[in-house]
Amino acid sequence: MRGAKDKNLWSLFLLLLAGIVLGGFLGTLTQNVSFLSWLNYGQAFGLANPVVLNLGILVITFGLTIKITIASIAGIFIAVFVYKIL
Template identity: 40%
Template sequence: MKWKKNLLLILFLVGGIVIGSLLAAACKDVPFLSWLGFSQSIGISSQAPLVVDLSVFSLAFGLSANITVAHILCLILSVFGYKAAAKRF
């Protein structure tokens, strides 16, 4: 039963991310909604990755996330949606 709730949470979070991306892309060119598309990139850039050179081989690590205001709002709404849906289980 617990795995169903975890799966439901993951489903809601992924849905919030996808809807947030669509919302940010759609509102980017609308003047009074352009603030939803404001983004900040965090992490280790793929243009300047963290490189570990061990002389036999090299490892390059890079991870970056681009977060918009729409992502944050949709993730908050998806958590509230999850809490409402989880009560039914």
């Protein structure tokens, strides 16, 4: 059995990222299904309008919005569970 020293934090990060993305995807897929629509319930926060930095010859646009749903939280829990098993 593998010890805690063998586990890599990068693998945890990638599993968490995959859990968030797959959970958000499943939440979006189930938003029109009546008995599963609660999976897409959540809150979005971030910059409503992007910030534009015009430097004359270079224009940089900054924007970030994060949407946390019940499905993405479930994806995080599943990713942590899988990480502990491996």
